[in-house]
Amino acid sequence: MADGGSGDIALRLPVRGRAVTVVGSDDRAPAVVGALLSAGATVTVLAVRPAAYLSDLAERGLITLWQRDFEATDVEAADLLFAHTGVAATDRRIAELARRHGLFCIAADQPARRPERERNGRVIVVGGGPGDPGLLTVAGREALGRADVVVADRLAPVGALNDIAPQAQIIDVSKIPGGRRTEQDDINAMLIEHARAGRTVVRLKGGDGFVFGRGGEEADECVRAGVTVEVIPGVSSAIAAPAAALIPVTHRGLTQGFTVVSGHVPPEHPDCTVDYTALARANTTIVLMMAVANLAEITRALLDGGLAPGTPAAVIADGTLAGQRVVRADLATIAAAARSAAVRPPATTVIGAVAGFVPGRACRPLAAQLSG
Known part of the structure; x- marks a missing residue:
């Protein structure tokens, strides 16, 4: 049939x-x-x-x-x-x-496109959450339901579009680590072009578009081009992925803050602006995003900066998704443990006392928690 x-x-x-x-x-x-x-x-x-x-x-x-x-x-x-x-x-x-x-x-049907308008359209930057479509916000779902065009990232909840935005044109602008990618200038031009044609354009991103999502750059380019921009925040995977693994980024008695850092370049790279020595002494939870490839270099920089080798650490791969995996070790061994477990992006790394926290148990040393 x-x-x-x-x-x-x-x-x-x-x-x-x-x-x-x-x-x-x-x-x-x-x-x-x-x-x-x-x-x-x-x-x-x-x-x-x-x-x-x-x-x-x-x-x-x-x-x-x-x-x-x-x-x-x-x-x-x-x-x-x-x-x-x-x-x-x-x-x-x-x-x-x-x-x-x-x-x-x-x-497949050929979707009936909404008629183009003489007036300018708009761009709505929507944070799609950490991966699980259920964590897309109500406001985000409503925006997608009104979209003529959805420009979607690799880590956005693309599967939800089949139900939420059945008539929208979907443009895949995934940036694959070490592989195919759509250049940012091309994405910016695409958003402006569709909005100027009178369309409602949703720029759908994973996590929150303004947390390492380049949403600010896109909003800036659109505003400079005279395009109206709205922003709908999303649940950031920097917090959600650890939470899905029952790791709080803050916990009374363990830490009073957290620092989120992009690890897409290693510490010695000319483009790296992170002071890892200062970070090692900050006494806050460290959350690393996009750090799978450079985890060994980053942990070495933190060790050199004075952070104790036995500091608890965890890597959460595919956080909030059905295939979520959690690798636990300490600062000195987490990179090797992640490599042994064949962890691939997307993954979030948590370093600090909270990474050794296990709900229902006293805050014991990491080795005792892992063996218990």
Whole structure:
């Protein structure tokens, strides 16, 4: 059988544990794949030129990706098929082939775009939260529901768009660590272009757009271009990921503050502006973002700055998501422990007494907590 439209069908079908194949990589495909993953499906994507978001999911082992065209034999490996090639005739052909094999296929609609207006549109910077779509704010959901265009980052809750923004054009501007990326100048130009065409543009980011999200830069460029900008804050993963691992960034008797630092460049890099010696002496919780690749160099700088080797530390990978993992060690060994556990971005590192805190237990030394 074939059906038209995949707006919220992926969330309603009983796909948990089912093999689902998505053919193509049109602007709706990332949202469909994200929704299917949230619903528990085992997803395979066939696309000659996959969106960066889909490539990233494959690199993280969340989907199987084949960079090739659809073949007739592909219907034999799936329980359900989605056709998202971006070419209506091709999608219909795939759906018809599936029907002949008794396979249910959902062919993509061509969304009815809202009419363009003569007046300027606007840009709404929405913080999408740390990953779990349930942590997207009410205001963020409402903005997405009104969007004509959604410009989405890699760590944004893209799967939620299949239900929340079924008619919006979705533009994937993922920046993959060490891989494909959309340059910031191109993103800025894209936001301005769509807003000037009279569209409501939601710039959807992971976490909070103003916490290492370059939301301030985008807002500045839009305002300079005469585009109206609104900001809807999001739940920052700097706090939410540790909380999801039951690690408070502050705790009475342990610390009276926390410092959030970007670790995207190592301490000796010319672009690094962090004083790690001062940070080591600050006596606050240290939260490192984007620090997976440089964790060994950063912990060495903190040790050299005087922070005790036995200081508790933890790395939370994929915080708030179903695949969340927590690696605990101390400052001297956390980088090796994370490497041994094959931790990959996104991950949040917490260094300080709170990283050794275990609810329900007295605040004991780290070794005792780990062995208990």
